[in-house]
Amino acid sequence: MNLIPLETHLAQVLAKVTPREQLRVPLLEAHGCVLAAPVIARASLPGFDNSGMDGYAVRFADVQNASEAAPVRLRVVGDVPAGSSADPALAPGTCARVMTGAPIPSDADAVVPLEATTLGTAVTETAAETIDVTSAKGPGAHIRRAGEDIAEGTELLPAGTELGARAIATLAAGGVGEVEVVRRPRVAVIATGDELLDPTAADVAALTPARGQLYDSNTPLMGLLANEAGAEIIGVFRTDDSGEHLLEVVEAACERADVVITTGGVSVGAFDVVRLRLSDRGVNFTKVAMQPGKPQGFGQIGNALVFCLPGNPVSAMASFEAFVRPALRRMRGELGPTHDSRMAVVGEEWRTPAGRAQLMPVRWTDGDTIVPAHSGGSGSHMVGRIARADGLAVVPADCELVRVGDQLEVWEMLR
Ligand SMILES: Nc1nc2c(c(=O)[nH]1)N[C@H]1C(S)=C(S)[C@@H](COP(=O)(O)OP(=O)(O)OC[C@H]3O[C@@H](n4cnc5c(N)ncnc54)[C@H](O)[C@@H]3O)O[C@H]1N2
Numbered sequence: 314m315n316l317i318p319l320e321t322h323l324a325q326v327l328a329k330v331t332p333r334e335q336l337r338v339p340l341l342e343a344h345g346c347v348l349a350a351p352v353i354a355r356a357s358l359p360g361f362d363n364s365g366m367d368g369y370a371v372r373f374a375d376v377q378n379a380s381e382a383a384p385v386r387l388r389v390v391g392d393v394p395a396g397s398s399a400d401p402a403l404a405p406g407t408c409a410r411v412m413t414g415a416p417i418p419s420d421a422d423a424v425v426p427l428e429a430t431t432l433g434t435a436v437t438e439t440a441a442e443t444i445d446v447t448s449a450k451g452p453g454a455h456i457r458r459a460g461e462d463i464a465e466g467t468e469l470l471p472a473g474t475e476l477g478a479r480a481i482a483t484l485a486a487g488g489v490g491e492v493e494v495v496r497r498p499r500v501a502v503i504a505t506g507d508e509l510l511d512p513t514a515a516d517v518a519a520l521t522p523a524r525g526q527l528y529d530s531n532t533p534l535m536g537l538l539a540n541e542a543g544a545e546i547i548g549v550f551r552t553d554d555s556g557e558h559l560l561e562v563v564e565a566a567c568e569r570a571d572v573v574i575t576t577g578g579v580s581v582g583a584f585d586v587v588r589l590r591l592s593d594r595g596v597n598f599t600k601v602a603m604q605p606g607k608p609q610g611f612g613q614i615g616n617a618l619v620f621c622l623p624g625n626p627v628s629a630m631a632s633f634e635a636f637v638r639p640a641l642r643r644m645r646g647e648l649g650p651t652h653d654s655r656m657a658v659v660g661e662e663w664r665t666p667a668g669r670a671q672l673m674p675v676r677w678t679d680g681d682t683i684v685p686a687h688s689g690g691s692g693s694h695m696v697g698r699i700a701r702a703d704g705l706a707v708v709p710a711d712c713e714l715v716r717v718g719d720q721l722e723v724w725e726m727l728r
Pocket residue numbers: 504505506508509527528529530531532576577578579580581582585605606607608622623624625626628693694
């Protein structure tokens with residue numbers, strides 16, 4: 314069977330992907346979701362002219378010639394803490410004490426900080442009757458103008474914004490209590506294989522591998538990668554190689570999930586149950602020109618997209634990064650590129666398989682340079698070393714030797 318290029322397989326996957334529906338959620342529940350519609354500022358930020366310093370709101374004309382040698386005396390006629398709605402009238406020669414964030418009296422056009430008075434920062438509960446100003450910066454000094462951050466009626470955040478802590482804070486500051494987001498895609502993970510043991514099993518006997526057995530690392534890998542990619546995990550399952558329960562588990566998962574990820578059983582082996590059972594159920598099994606991650610299944614069952622990834626953990630990880638993450642991004646409403654990628658300079662030579670794009674686990678040695686993350690290269694079973702990688706370098710299929718100084722695209726990964 315001919316190998317299909319990685320880009321072609323990705324394009325076939327993305328052709329089936331649509332963003333999930335919109336829903337309105339309380340602001341804090343939107344954390345990690347993507348905005349479905351732009352949010353327009355209902356009010357300006359700041360909402361009113363306010364003081365940037367603890368000090369005195371003044372008429373600048375009164376104090377423009379103030380100096381240490383010739384201080385200007387002003388009468389304090391008002392006291393405006395933050396949160397106060399007071400707006401004391403200021404006749405020439407008067408001022409109001411203001412604290413940081415307090416509204417600026419309408420008659421004032423500058424703030425003199427406490428330090429620019431002879432009293433300095435010796436603060437008392439009630440303001441002094443008079444103050445002596447020793448310097449003044451200029452009209453508008455230390456006044457934070459209404460709307461200088463965000464003007465009312467302009468866009469607070471555009472559609473497609475991922476709502477991290479900073480975006481949520483911006484919305485909170487704008488008084489936005491609920492937002493329209495794209496629903497997170499729901500993901501189910503199914504690992505297949507007779508050899509799999511649950512490393513978290515309570516039963517100690519069940520934890521001791523017999524010959525040929527190994528611990529399942531793909532369900533945490535797939536589930537948590539999907540979680541990190543902004544999906545909601547709705548189920549994690551293990552099935553054996555008999556195939557007896559596989560269809561049942563897959564079909565039940567497809568009824569509730571937007572994406573079902575299986576691992577294992579997709580190669581040409583006699584017990585490759587996923588390929589054998591799902592081929593005639595809408596999943597297409599192909600070989601993609603990539604290493605690791607050559608055998609791939611992809612299709613649709615009901616409304617769910619089904620990714621049947623190889624069982625080797627590094628192959629499953631590379632396949633997730635190549636195909637599943639881009640699909641989840643689009644489903645959750647992200648509009649940007651399919652991958653977080655950066656160009657890097659190669660710091661160490663390595664060989665790559667002919668005719669297959671290689672996804673090499675790499676680590677950064679400085680801000681620009683990458684080397685293979687470990688001596689096992691892109692070996693598909695090297696699960697013990699995947700945590701050492703910062704990303705996957707994408708080596709084009711026609712390259713057989715990566716040389717020092719070559720430039721490669723790197724898909725960045727979280728540790
Ligand atoms: N004759 C051929 N053999 C193989 C070919 C081929 O073209 N011809 N392709 C190889 C490639 S490439 C890959 S990748 C693997 C894919 O195999 P499967 O997807 O069928 O995976 P399994 O055979 O079920 O398992 C492979 C490997 O991974 C381990 N595994 C499986 N599940 C887990 C899990 N949940 N946690 C940890 N480790 C897991 C499993 O024990 C095997 O060692 O096929 C090659 N063979």
